[in-house]
Amino acid sequence: AEPLLEIEHLKTYFPVRQGLMNRTVGHVKAVDDISITIHEGETFGLVGESGSGKSTVGKSIVRLTEKTDGLIRFQGVDIHSLSMQEVRRIRPQLQLIFQDPYSSLNPRIRIGDAVGEALLDHGLAAEGEVRDLVKEVLGACGLSSYHIDRFPHEFSGGQRQRIGIARALVLNPKLIIADEPVSALDVSIQAQIINLFKRLQQERGLAYLFISHDLSVVEHLCDRIGVMYLGSMVETGPRDELFRNPLHPYTKALLSAVPVPIPKLKRERIVLKGDIPSPVHPPAGCKFHTRCPWVTDICKQQVPEYRNMGVNHYVACHLV
Ligand code: SF4
Ligand code: MG
Secondary structure, X not given: OOOOEEEEEEEEEEEEEEOOOOEEEEEEEEEEEEEEEEOOOOEEEEEOOOOOOHXXXXXXXXXXXXXXXXXXXXXXXXXXXXXXXXXXXXXXXXXXXXXXXXXXXXXXXXXHHHHHHHHXXXXXXXXXXXXXXXXXXXXXXXXXXXXXXXXXXXXXXXXXXXXXXXXXXXXXXXXXXXXXXXXXXXXXXXXXXXXXXXXXXXXXXXXXXXXXXXXXXXXOOXXXXXXXXXXXXXXXXXXXXXXXXXXXXXXXXXXXXXXXXXXXXXXXXXXXXXXXXXXXXXXXXXXXXXXXXXOOHHHHHOOOOEEEOOOOOEEEOOXX
């Protein structure tokens, strides 16, 4: 089947300005040549430390009108070739969910209205139908119809994220981009929200781009996983393959920090030295070389090629 979303060689650069004249003195390569394919009903997990560019990938997809380098195809259509009218038509199908839904909820607007307003904005329902549609979608997200007239401050963190999901879901999207949607929640609540994502996917055939700094969060939800470092994808693969057979030193280090239920499967902990370097002046060659325990001379000079190691498992490392 045709992929739902295809991102090819996406590059998102931000200018760095300085001084009184606000001169451009360089560029941050926030996203530096990323390709991702997501099929209908599939979950792609995008993982990396903060500053890796994973959120920028998500935002680049939904800023439908803004020109970025590279190609973004949604249901086979290059989204930069769409007219404004067509952009409005497909916009509901691509929804973004954030880490903190509270910040996007107006404290004075009842949540029923907050969830319903997008339906009216997009002309997807008549005024008389909105309340029933909102009740239905709140129910699907594990909230009750008596919540509909309450205000945001009356809800817990987990409930607010359910409201955030309901606001996206009410538009009947094909793809939800969820950026750290459980990072602010307690571990027990995280599991509930992840189960909600799973159930909604099964019921509605949704696809997700699930962004997280935490591999143990994406493990239970994702079909495929991509690992980003300083704007570049260093490894992608099917979930089980990546967990069983990580090839990139950075992926190995991230995985070594994930708790495992069976002690004998425990990997040796790889502790990375130093911080993630500035994306304004990324290291030459392999961008990971300043922190890699296995660095060699070639790593400092040559950018490693991103190669397919079989079974759709790609990695960029000279050692592999
Ligand atoms: Fe480490 Fe070299 Fe591989 Fe980069 S290319 S991850 S520095 S071994
Ligand atoms: Mg982020």
